[in-house]
Amino acid sequence: MTGYTTLHLAQALLPEGFAENVTLTLDHGVIMSVAAGQAAPAGATRLPGLALPGLPNLHSHTFQRGMAGLAERRGASEDSFWTWREVMYRFLDRLSPDDVQAIAAQAMVEMLEGGFTALAEFHYLHHDKDGSAYADIATMGGSIAAAAEETGIGLTLLPVLYRYGNFGKAPAAAGQRRFLNDRDAYARLIEGSEKAVAGLPDARVGMAPHSLRAVALEDLNWVAELRQGVPLHIHVAEQTREVEDSLAITGRRPVELLMQNTAVNERWCLIHATHLSDAERDAMALSGAVAGLCPVTEANLGDGIFDGVRYRAKGGRIGVGSDSNVEIGSGGELRLLEYSQRLRDRRRALWAEPSVSAGLRLWQDACAGGAQACGRSIGAIAVGQRADIVTLDAEHPAIVGKGGDFALDSAIFAASALPVAEVIIGGKPVVSGGRHIDRARIAARYGQVIRTLLS
Structure with a gap:
């Protein structure tokens, strides 16, 4: 073209x-x-x-577009992120590389039509249905790259390191078998991913330890040193149960634990970071990291509300992502981000300034933070x-x-x-x-x- x-x-x-x-x-x-x-x-x-x-979409799992709407029922027990996750595991168990490309391309089309022009794909579906590695360990990443090529969206591919099932190196669950790699396999995955995106214009490969639940603390610095200067993303403090588990097993809250074990700086994007103490929130703002907010998904999963007003007052940087892709649109993410603050604080125009409207400041902040998280010269x-x-x-x-x-x-x-x-x-x-x-x-x-x- x-x-x-x-x-x-x-x-x-x-x-x-x-x-x-x-x-x-x-x-x-x-x-x-x-x-x-x-x-x-x-x-x-x-x-x-x-x-x-164009607004960068700093956090997505494109394959989840295919299961949108399938988890809106509840069983006998209370429904939550953790029960939603079981539905997700059952869905991804069926996916082939061709399926992943088809679903990713559809999600990317909707992103582009919704005002997102770049994507940071937090990619953890690596292996075959039985958990065995494909001959090319980056086969699934290649499916994401192929979808980006056919749709034209800008891509930062974030292969995920996933090793354990919970804090303290708990064994992974059966539903996580398609995600798992040790360090040697992950290093090969990064090399394969770099080859997979080599033909795309201005594409980037970053890295993503999935969460503090899914990696060992000593993996954090190992990942950061594997490639210098590339973006680093991690899920953190999305759910109250995650905070409780972290405190029970490690004695530290998740963001506190992360910052004590690695140098969190401008390379990092902390996804969700919903449940923070005042000290964690302020330290995160001062670190230069980006808060990767996914308001539509966080509402859909019942995660909670990020304290954007106080975080931004400390100079914190933000971007938005479509995450589970249950609904895709840049305007919807920004609108719900602002509305969540209004609902909590019962005041209006909380992202605005005396001379800058709420919509303008949201767009500018999300462009800058999203560009930083994607590691590309975009967003202006x-x-x-x-x-x-x-x-x-x-x-x-x-x-x-x-x-x-x-x-x-x-x-x-x-x-x-x-x-x-x-x-x-x-x-x-x-x-x-x-x-x-x-x-x-x-x-x-x-x-x-x-x-x-x-x-």
Whole structure:
């Protein structure tokens, strides 16, 4: 697919604020110049509506899109994350590499149509159905890379190290057999994953110790040293039971335990971090790490509410992710993040500042934090950044007649889904008129796979 070399944006969100009549020149998908207040030059591709830097999705398990809606029942016991997890284990037991690619591609199409332009895929489904390794240990990661190639989404692949079933090196459960690797196998998995994404434009491989439940404490520094400078992601303090188990077995709360055993810094993205003490929250904010928030999934699983107001007041960085992909959309994640704070504190516009609206600040914070967590030059319409751009439909009822932060606020808070018109990734169009250019084929394949899996 041929990429654009010159774009003219009717209105765009730049790092310094909103500007009109913005011309971008591109080279191999990278923004080389930005000029505002100019008429469109000859040969430029014109994009109407409000142009935004594409939002990175910093945490996803794409295969879980295929099981969305299958865990909304309860048994005789109280339902929770832990009972949901058993449904997830039963679903993933059926998946082949081709199934994973089909489901991942469908999820990625929905991400792109929902305003996400980059993905950090927290990938832990590594092995065959009986737990044995494929001949190529990165086969499943290759399926994720293939889905990214066919959809055009930017990819940071995060192969997960998963060794144990709980704190204190408890044995893994049967449902976790497809996740497990020792250190030697994990090192091979990283090498294989790097080969799998080598053909993708601007792709990155990071690393992810799954959680403090699933690795030994001594694994944390080993993983950090395996590759220097790449992103590091970990699930932490998502559930109150996790905090209770950590205290009972280690004598420390999860984030406290993490920080005592490795240097948490800008490389790290701490996923969920829902249940923190004041000291943990402040230390995390000061570390430079990103809080990877997944408000829709956290609500769906009954996790709890992240203390974003006080975390941000200490300079904490955030990004958002679609996690379980039970619902996919950048606007929905940001809206629920803000609404959860309002419901807890019974006040409004908590992410806003006196001169910056809630929607604008949410978008800017999530772009910056998401770009950091993905380890890529994305998240801004600026020189040196990948040309990942989302435009909003100026005629959509939620934003018609509005511009600037009023349009962005309305897109997030007054539309059922972000009113996306066009999406450009690395200078190439992937969504037109609100629909992915290969939507029909990908959806048809997905439907066939799901019907077979659920039959």
